[in-house]
Amino acid sequence: MDILEILRAALQQALGPQAIVFALAAIGLNVHFGYTGLLNFGQAGFVAVGAYGMAVTVVTFDAPFWLGILMAIVAPLLLAVVLGVPTLRLRADYLAIVTIASAEVLRFVFGAVETKDTFGGSNGLNGYAGPFQRANPYSSGIDLGVVSFGRNDLWSLTVGWILVAVCCVLVWALMRSPWGRVLRSIREDEDAVRSLGKNVFAYKMQALALGGVIGGLGGMFLALKQASVVPSDYSTLMTFYAFAALLLGGAGRVMGPVIGSVLFWFLIAGLGSFFSQSAGEGGWIPEVIMSDTQASLIRYIVLGLAIMLLMIFRPQGIIGDRREIAIDGR
């Protein structure tokens, strides 16, 4: 058993690009679900649209790189409007159904053979990230003792964490304002907000768009980091991981999704390393009980258990406010 190796694997993921992507997706979800009470089960769709918005603009339409970045923001905005107009006037459950379905529809359209010329089919698109890689100011990687990152990773991590920080500051500034107060009030009771003369639909739309754009930035970052976009990255699993990260950290808190995402990937990678060392040849778990392949999956069971226990004993998440949960909503 090599504890240092477990720690290394866990930290590599917790600080790495995955944590950034899911932090951004979860910050967006936090605006939707944590602050406004919108049940968006299709955050993966917003992330995908952000990534493809950039890639398609640069690769398929041969537009300049900066226009690709702009489209990574505009495309999720459009998706928010298209989804929001018909559903935001209805009850919350309708939005949940529409978003989860549309995220899947988008993924299939991006991966379809018929749209291969535009979206690249199941192999996706690449060859747009050149300007990003060339802008790398670092001449070498960094070694922090336990973890080390190469030159390219260091550059994307810098950009990624700055992006996360900017989004956090934006969410913080918005949520302390009267605008944020209206959002939180809509979460509590939208009829009460209507009765006070606020246009609830407009606020919900703004929240959906803001959260969607932040999710889209996550997609843009993933696309830049990987230098390719592949439709299979944007499955419903992404949405559920983002929700898990958000609930783990604490919904309705600015830092909740970031802490949640870091912790989520720390646990996933740490547990993965732990079980892969424990099972199989040289491990302390006999082959009869658990094989190699089983060991690589058991982390998801443990993680599920951890989230269940968290919901039972600390439903507000790691940094949530106990007072808010203690109150009966009615």
Added chain:
Amino acid sequence: MDADMTDQSNSEIKTGPAGLAGVSTEPGAKKPDPILVADNITRTFGGLTAVDVEHVEIQRGAITALIGPNGAGKTTFFNLLTGFDQPNTGSWSLEGKSLKGVAPYKVARLGMVRTFQLTKVLAKLTVIENMRLGATGQKGERFWAAPFKFLWGAQEQSVTEKADDLLARFLLDKKREDFAGSLSGGQRKLLEMARALMVDPELVMLDEPMAGVNPALKQSLLGHVKSLRDEGRTVLFVEHDMDMVRDISDWVIVMAQGKIVAEGTPAAVMADQRVIDAYLGAHHDTDLSELDEERLEAEVEAEIAQEEDSK
């Protein structure tokens, strides 16, 4: 709606401050200065006609009570007037402006603000945040201005001052920093009413403001409602508490089975045989003395005994 038709009740009309003296007491009576006028409002749920109001006017600057038995359509009528529900037919207007098809938030902005029978406080916001939400025309509620505190900080301050004044008036100032969800039912009623006043409404619509409020608070609530009238606002409220109706209302409208069946001053309406039959019951006016109570108890016990015997 001739004057001679109402001679009998006219004799009982007190000359209130609201200029309602001499108004006919027929259902749908014309008022000298109506702020709200509604015509032919109907609303059906399946086969049930919940509201069927031919004509009604609400006098400006007066306190009007809407009473009636459970299921008479009072709350549905409220929902229709404020845009929270759409009627099948009919038109209605606030200060001459048609409200037909107008969204609830726009109705509120036009100056008609309501509270709810089942209170709608924002449980996970503090009391003061609940109050601040009520203020209209906040610059910081616009998305692009929101991140920049210097754009809305000063306004927030004045909103807070106004909110604190109202909280003090409604005896909620000690609860300022508590979550609204931790308030009792009566306190929630108070908060909802105070929050509605943050909008500076012309017409305040209160749906059962007294339900679940203790007697001492009730007295101060009565005072608040009266002071609203003194400030020149119009109040329309639904209430089952007849003491309150008698105490503060200038005018009473009685609904039964979706229709307006009677109108008039509190004294006139409560003496109206139709209203007594439909709603109040024969003994609504008599306080039960101990002796009466004993007699009643004895009667009830005798009845129970009889029923048991017959089994």
